Structures are given as structure tokens and as C-alpha cells.
Amino acid sequence: MIKKKYIDGVQDLFNNLGGYENIISFTHCMTRMRFTLKNWDIVKEDNIKQSAYATGIKKNPGGNEYQIIVGMDVSDFYETFCKINNYDIDGKTIIDKTLVQNKNTNFKTKQVEEISAIKSKFRVKGFANKCLSFISKVFSPIVYPLIGYGLLLTIWSLLTVEWNGDGTSASDSVHFFNQFADILNVLTSTFSLFITIAVGYTVFKAMRCTPIYGILIAVVLTAPGLTNMGDVKPQEGQTILGQFPSWSLFGDGVSYPYKINFNGLMVPMIGVAIFGGYMERWTSKISNTTAKNILSPVLIIAVTFLFAVFIIAPIGMLFTNYLSIGVNWLSTNYIAKYIALPLLGALYGPLVITGLHHSLTPIILQGQASYGATIIQGLCTLSNVSQGVATIAFVVLNRRVKQLKELGVSNGVSAIVGGITEPSLFTVNLKHLYPLIACSIGVFCGSLVLVASNTFALQGASSIFGYLMFQHKAPFATGVNTWAGGGFLWGAISIIVSCVVTFLMTIILGKVKWFSNRSRDLLLEDFNVDIFELKQLSKKEFKEQHNKK
DSSP: OOOHHHHHHHHHHHHHTTGGGTEEEEEEOSSEEEEEESOGGGSOHHHHHTSSSOSEEEEEGGGTEEEEEOOTTHHHHHHHHHHHTTBOTTSSOBSOHHHHHOTTSSSSOHHHHHHHHHHHHHSOOHHHHHHHHHHHHHHGGGHHHHHHHHHHHHHHHHHHOOBTBTTOSHHHHOHHHHHHHHHHHHHHTTHHHHHHHHHHHHHHHHTTSOHHHHHHHHHHHTOTTSBOGGGOOOOTTOOHHHHSOBOBTTOTTOOBSBOBOOTTOHHHHHHHHHHHHHHHHHHTTOSOHHHHHHHHHHHHHHHHHHHIIIIIHHHHHHHHHHHHHHHHHHHHOTTGGGTHHHHHHHHHHHHHHHTGGGGHHHHHHHHHHHHSOBSHHHHHHHHHHHHHHHHHHHHHHTTTOHHHHHHHHHHHHIIIIIOOOHHHIIIIIHHHSHHHHHHHHHHHHHHHHHHHTTOOBOSSOOSGGGGGGBOSSOOGGGTOOOOTTHHHHHHHHHHHHHHHHHHHHHHHHHTSHHHHHHHHHHHHHHHSOOHHHHHHSOHHHHHHHHHHO
8 A cells, every 4th residue: 555655755765775786675674674785885875864754774784784774664764665666565566667757656756756856855864854853853753642642631621620710620520531531630640750861862863772761862851850940939139040959069068069950951851852962972992802891881871861950951941931931921821922923823834835833842742841832833723734735725725636636636635634745835836836825814813813812732643633633721720711612712713713714815816817827828838738728718618628638
């Protein structure tokens, strides 16, 4: 079965391995694709290592196996690799080379080529691109568990929220709901701890180091003997560092280093884990095997811990503290929230085009860990759904182009239902420009409703199902209250406003002469049809012409 999300990856891997001329056969195990190749030297290893589909490369010269580590979904990747590149499922037999070489094949279509070309043009390059790719690898494995967590927490919120004053929640009224809410509370109360430890694991994995060290370091830095940042409440005129518990290694008068618990400190934890990964790489260079086996674990864990508590902890705590405060201020201030967040929502689509949207993930998770939820996640939902609506509106405006209808509707639905916006963005919205502008206007309007009503959401699905992530009430720590009716009502209204404005603005802008002339030229180039001529035909004439084809 072909999985759309793997199509680009399997084509990229096929080319980087040298194609038919170099691939002899292949198979897979639980997590890896195992290739038998003619010449290992021509493989473009750097491209594979930097890709999203591979988490590493393992070579087994003795068994003549070149292994690509894909993950637990390797069977789907393998089957897609066979189908796209026209191999039989045995991984040896080539069914028909000409189908792959033909640019008009169902899979390697002009659309795929265009997406790759536009991505290359707009993506951030160089060191910034490596940073964004690294962030993506760190947080991508956590996304699906977070969706499950978000749904559980939403159910818990519905059971415990006081709909009409004290004692009016479902858990207060019904014994079964009370007990069930307690069970859900156990499942959801360790969110920040899970994320912190998971980040340690995924950073080590992204650096192709030993993930168990990442887990161990994260567990040590979240130990009960350390103090959570939120547990220290400085009085007026006091600083948080001045009141924080600490060790006195350098005498009773010197309070340093601080006993800072990294639970919920996402960005500092990433920095510590990166340092730990480099420590592992450094210790791997110890030539004596016995010494390496003894010293490596001690140095990796101990030195990384000391680096964390002496250097990263105080800097990271202050950075995280004020980052969270700053984002919450932008989300709740009666003036700033109407400017900053709507602009962020309007620009989210362009951020996806450049890949910079990955930089928001740590901010969303940090805000959720510090305050319980964030408005930014709601903006992502509005933007992704509206990108799909803009594409469908473009198709409606140019509905007489049959080929466009087939591509556009499927791409639009992928964005709305699956939250996968790249096909919509790169083949329609960015290419024809005005759907992207219309979407930004629509999301800006929907975001105004979202921030005005103080509707917060949990990190999770960024599609239409992101509606389930909205919270009935704003978290208490944010200091604001959601409007009457609750977050589910105003979240739905914000989505509707965003989609309706996006749709209408796409239709309106599409009738602007400059945009319509530009789209005419692009559609003529893509599908060899003149949309102006098609629009001049009566319904009867168009139907007769369509039937002839």
C-alpha cells in the first residue's frame, strides 16, 4: 500500500543510493531497510543522513548490507519504495523501468517535481536549515503521543470544569465521573516530565548517539532532590535566583550551584542533551577498549550533569522563565495580543514554506508546560485548515479545469483533515499567490476571535481535529478568563471565521486582473487549457466539449 507521506522519501533514497544501476536487492527488518549494493562509494550519505525519512545509516561489510534506519513504520516505507520505484515486493525484480523514468507516471508527477523545486527555492539554507532540521527530528517522534495526551486531557477537562460555579462539574455531580477523572488525572499529570525525558532521548537519537544516555541524563536532572522552578515564589523585591535552594560547595556564604529541576525546561534540556551527545562522541575516541567501556558512561553522565547544574541551569531557568512570561504576556495583554498573535497566525503559512514553523514547537511545548495550554497551537490549526480551504476556493473559481479539480480537492482535503499543507501550499496557494494572501487574511481574522475570547489549546493535531485540543477554560496561571460559552464554542467560531474569510477573499482576489492574468498563464502552462476561453463557453457548450474529451 502506498503512503503519500513516503513518496518523496523513497524517491530521494532511490536516487541517493544510485538507482537501478547500483541497487542489487533489498529487504527490511523491524526498523531498517537493508540494501545489497554494487558500489558503496557512490552513495550520497550526507543527503541520506540529513533527510527526514532516515534516522541513521549502519554498514555491515561482512554481510554486504547497507542499512538505512527508518523506524517502526519501515514496512510501510518498504512497500511504498517498491511501488514507487516499480520493484516487486521481493525487493529484487524490476517490473518496468520505463514507468519510473516517465515523468508523467502517477507517482513521479509534475506536482512532485514542482514541490521539490519550490521547496529548494524557499527553504532556509545553511546552518539555519540544519538547526530547523534538527528541531524537527527532536520533536517529530513526540507528536503522536502528544495527540493522545491532548485527547485524554480534554476529556479530563470536560469532566472537571465547573460549568456554572463551584460544585457544578460532572466529577462533582456523579461518583463514576469523579473516579474516572481521578484515573485520567494520573495519566495526564506527568506531561512536562514525559516531554523533558523524551527530549533527552530524541536529541541523542537525532545526533545518532546512544538514546539511553539521553533518558538517563534527563531522569537525573528531574530527580526529586531538585527543585521545580514553579515551586519557588520570591516575595516583592526578591529575585528567583536569590530564593532558590542551592549547594554550598564553595563555603557557607556562597550559594552555588542551584538545585534546579529540569522538569518542564524544554530549551535548556535540549542544550544539555546536545552537550551530552558531544561528550559521547568525544569519549568514543578513547583508543583503549577497556578504558573506554569504563570511562565513557561515567564521563558522559557526570560531566553532562555538572555542565547542566553549573552552567545551563541558571541561564536556562531564567531564559525559560522569561520566555514563558513573554509569550504569555503577548497572548493575554489587552493590546499586544491583538497585534502579535494574529500576525503570527497570518504568517504561519509563509513560515511553513521556509520551514521556520518548526521553531515554534519548543515555544508551544514550553508554554504548555509552564501555563497548561497555549493560544499559539490554535493558530496552527486555523492556518492549516484555512490553507486547504484556500486551495478548494481556487478550484471552485477555476472549476472548469478538470485536471486542477482532481489535484486541488485532494490537496485541500489533505490540509483540512490531515494537517498536511505542503501540497496545497506549493502547488496552488504559493504558486498562484492570491490564495496564500487570502489565507493570511482569513487566519488573521480568525486569530482575532481566538485571542479576544482567550481560547487556549493543547499541543496536538493541527488539522480540523485540532478543534478537540481547545480547552473550555483558559488555564488559571495565565490570569485571563475565556469568554462565556467556553473554548469549544469560540474555537469553533474562530475556525469558521477563518475559513469563511479565506474562501471569500480567495474568490475576490481571484477576480483581480493581475492575479487572474497570472493564473491564466500558469494554468495554460500546466494543463494546456485557457481558463478565459473555458469561462466564455456556455454550460451546454462546455458540457459538450467536456464529453468529447
